[in-house]
Amino acid sequence: MIQAGIIGASGYTGGELIRLLSLHPYVQLETITSRSLAGTAAPEVYGSLRGVCDLEFTSSSVRETAAACDVIFLALPHGVASREITESVLQDTVVIDLGADFRLHDPEIYQQWYRTDHGSPHLLPQAVYGLPELHRAQIASAQLIANPGCYTTASILSLAPLFSRKLIHPASVIIDAKSGVSGAGRTAKTGLMFCECDENFKAYGVASHRHTPEIEQELSLAYGESVQLTFTPHLVPMNRGILTTSYAKPTGGASMEEVRSWYEEFYRDAPFVRILPEGVFPETRWVKGSNYCDIGIAQDSRTRRLIVVAAIDNLVKGASGQAVENMNIRFGLEETVGLTQGTVFPA
Amino acid sequence: MIQAGIIGASGYTGGELIRLLSLHPYVQLETITSRSLAGTAAPEVYGSLRGVCDLEFTSSSVRETAAACDVIFLALPHGVASREITESVLQDTVVIDLGADFRLHDPEIYQQWYRTDHGSPHLLPQAVYGLPELHRAQIASAQLIANPGCYTTASILSLAPLFSRKLIHPASVIIDAKSGVSGAGRTAKTGLMFCECDENFKAYGVASHRHTPEIEQELSLAYGESVQLTFTPHLVPMNRGILTTSYAKPTGGASMEEVRSWYEEFYRDAPFVRILPEGVFPETRWVKGSNYCDIGIAQDSRTRRLIVVAAIDNLVKGASGQAVENMNIRFGLEETVGLTQGTVFPA
Amino acid sequence: MIQAGIIGASGYTGGELIRLLSLHPYVQLETITSRSLAGTAAPEVYGSLRGVCDLEFTSSSVRETAAACDVIFLALPHGVASREITESVLQDTVVIDLGADFRLHDPEIYQQWYRTDHGSPHLLPQAVYGLPELHRAQIASAQLIANPGCYTTASILSLAPLFSRKLIHPASVIIDAKSGVSGAGRTAKTGLMFCECDENFKAYGVASHRHTPEIEQELSLAYGESVQLTFTPHLVPMNRGILTTSYAKPTGGASMEEVRSWYEEFYRDAPFVRILPEGVFPETRWVKGSNYCDIGIAQDSRTRRLIVVAAIDNLVKGASGQAVENMNIRFGLEETVGLTQGTVFPA
């Protein structure tokens, strides 16, 4: 059994980790920490856990939890993890960080988008970007895994095949992304109240969202040179789910059959990517609660533009599920173990 | 492995059965039938099943399916099952009927509430009412199990302990029930459209809902004499979940501690009933997607009235999950097998 | 033109007052105050007001606003209004208080339910309970109008005819009430976040909600002696609307035709009460955004229990619309002026 701890388990990704790790056949969840909830039993916060996980939240430090666990998951605000993680912590345990601190290779880009200095730039070279579909081999031996952002996961999985074969013009790429409200976290803010989100749809972070450099980093790697694109997030009045609609101008005359085949080949070994049949497009409900990323591909026959639609559950494949997937890979388990429960429909 | 078939798998309870049986470790789902969807693969209807269950819907008859399976689940409109199920079918297979046809022991009461003659009154004596908390022993050897209705499950579990010890006046009992929209099924009707249900709350079937006689039958059995009560259902703009708020006038001076203890004792062997701590009341989100029934109990100190609040997922404990629970009991499996996946939160 | 001011205009009832008073043909909205928003223009907070009301929030005191206005509306937390309103303020202006401070005639009952001393018990005798259907005449000459609570309005309007003629046993009365989330106000709290309310239904304040004594006060007046009842509120995942389902045991043999006729007579002069035809029950969508209270009546033929269902918009008839109605009555306008805009459907 893998001994696991969750640092900062009071939010939605933390709660989702408790659920997934409690049900995981090879994991013993040892510690769940939360400064604000210390002393409270998990079911008092998440009624669904009554009889499933009766652990109490503690105020254990990262260092203490690391010493007691084989793996720790960090669900902390940006800027905190990079101050808490040290060489010594990494000697004790595998760290899977669900925050942003170790995702960007370049600390200056981090500083530019997050408006704070990076707390441990010397650790960045050993951090592995935890998107299994692109970096499975490195994840398998990483001690510090930077779990991707939610928008990022859907965006990169949508476009990596096109960038990797230079099938599109990078400068033409637009990602129009839509997310359920849980993507914004569990901190009480007026803008996240029921009456402010229900029956409303809006764009936010227009041309300025922090997931942009993360998407560009990974697609630049896939492309072989630095790329820039436009990314616009929107807020959908639903709990969970991200849908991205990506647009790109093709470079050559690859047919849709060739494009589709290439996607299937690209994701041949990826158990959680489902390339949908022609004419079928993803819907967030079909992946809700699951670790799948569904991808549909079309071409606008009039403008020749490629359109790629992808859907994930932002808290599963976009956060906690992918973290467990990374843990599975790192500990030599089958990638899908503990992640096969079906989507509930209607959601 | 138990060979299983689902008759009428195109609706919400059918879809939920596909999900639960596909993931059940001791079940081989052999057949899913639907006249309207025959020839279609399950993932074309439920995108979530892609890679999980790729069976095609067939138009196999009840008789054919019964011959090929150890157990068949019926998800049919009322009036159909009682015409399809025969002695010969029951010799071939165990039948778990999710419809109303075999729930009421008295065919006249059936006729009165469903406005149609019962198709096979001679089979009623062998039908067992499939509420494990009350009839576990009989279910274990039943060939024909009548799975309870959704409102019914929450209502009976809320009140059976009070009736069984005559702690309340039966004539004082009111059940004010609220259900998510999936309880109304998947047949397209104007009143079930998104724009007709969203941002709306209403009562319906006031003093005339068909689950009333079913609740009364079981509570009369618990009480030892015939009882009548008032039951009012309401429609909540959410996909899943039932919450019942039940009111009753206590007969004697039992303290709340005694009442609570009695509930805990009554449900001691029921793995899916959770009696909540004092001052905590059920919320549908905490049971969504799970087979739990959460129950909270209070007393209005000013009027002395007892108030019992219960929550279930109408498609799981209120339908398909309970059907699987019944199958587990009938086939000698642990009652909870295949039913332990946690609730997703936020739902 | 009536010069009007709103004290504490940052919440949902305050916003609704801005909307209604901006569109009112005989009102000049002079001042909107909010300590937290002072200096901000209304459209920056409520984008819908751009071009409709471009006033800035100020930090004017009650005293200053009273001196400049013919009427002031208070949308303040309980305990504040009773400290701000003085004889001198009431000499300057008509006060319509949307909070709880002046609703209960007995300051001890106030103290018991609100856990704070009343700030100005000497003013209570002149406060008029602002439910036009019951107190129209006194409202017409009141200087201090206590606007009823939202649950209270629906509950009292549902039951006053039955109590006034002693058609039911008071001790048998149960009000099972359901509200949209805006009833809980606009202060950011975890429990009011989108992801905590969406796809959820729950009871709260079981046998302990503060609207109980207010309902009892008015129904006791209607009945002629002191009554106690059971009141249970629930939270519905929608923005607006209250639906109450009330149960009562009839005293005598009044037929449903007689009961219905009595309701129609009782509300003959009430332009905002609609008694629905037999077999038709209220739905919150039909009153959303309007000042109507819809009432449907039925009898459970099996248990003889009377069931009264009522629906209002909690922010209109349950708060700001009723406040404008009270203003209309107090200033000698037609009761409906400024309140006739139709409900938008789908809502």
Add this chain to the structure above:
Amino acid sequence: MIQAGIIGASGYTGGELIRLLSLHPYVQLETITSRSLAGTAAPEVYGSLRGVCDLEFTSSSVRETAAACDVIFLALPHGVASREITESVLQDTVVIDLGADFRLHDPEIYQQWYRTDHGSPHLLPQAVYGLPELHRAQIASAQLIANPGCYTTASILSLAPLFSRKLIHPASVIIDAKSGVSGAGRTAKTGLMFCECDENFKAYGVASHRHTPEIEQELSLAYGESVQLTFTPHLVPMNRGILTTSYAKPTGGASMEEVRSWYEEFYRDAPFVRILPEGVFPETRWVKGSNYCDIGIAQDSRTRRLIVVAAIDNLVKGASGQAVENMNIRFGLEETVGLTQGTVFPA
């Protein structure tokens, strides 16, 4: 008073017309027709109309209604209006058609997208495209007004200023559009049921939606030559509202101040277009129930791409409100009369 009739009043746009025309100070609503609802009183279908509009639906023909009314509004499926409207009808009355039949000037393009021959191509030359912001003068004297589609209205208003001054490359234009469910109409279909839409987000009609040629027709006119663009609609789990996010590559070096000034000048005389301040973007809730179109403009400083976000209520500015606006213009009334009621918030 203008005598008005609504043909096909059973759907959402029909219902919205009843609401708006019933409250319009210069309109007498004479006739509402619906084959399926003939003989039913409006409040039986729309409970909100009780006491507001008590008309009965009739089965009057277009010809009969035309003879009795100054203006008739058609809310019919495509292909029907073009068969019902004749020269003789147009001599009797002003026709405002909310359907698609008279929007496209070229009957071949109509045939290509709607897969049916046009029923009266000879009337197309006199049909005026009823978007007041572009064609106010012609509307004022038109006998046949083709009211624009919902997506179309938001899309064209977003982009017309850019096309009219050739500030962008037409081939670079992408419109990513999102609509509430009422845009799909009131005919009962499985895909429009509450449980199929709630908690879901999806794209549909990818690169093939029928509003595309309508947008292109009007933007081609604005540009001075034929243009083609990519348009992708999505379905949002809310009742009302459209938000479009449009992307375009600028041709020259116009600054954002210049672009914003041009938008303000372009819409100087348009009472229902609100250009939002820098950094503020539209939200559908702020226009819900109103006839406003809110527009926000930004430039991606990294890719130089222009991003225009617009929001309307699909049933008001996107359908029935705009139809009333067209009527106002046609009958010499102030453009805003009957359309000034505020948005309800929370919606």
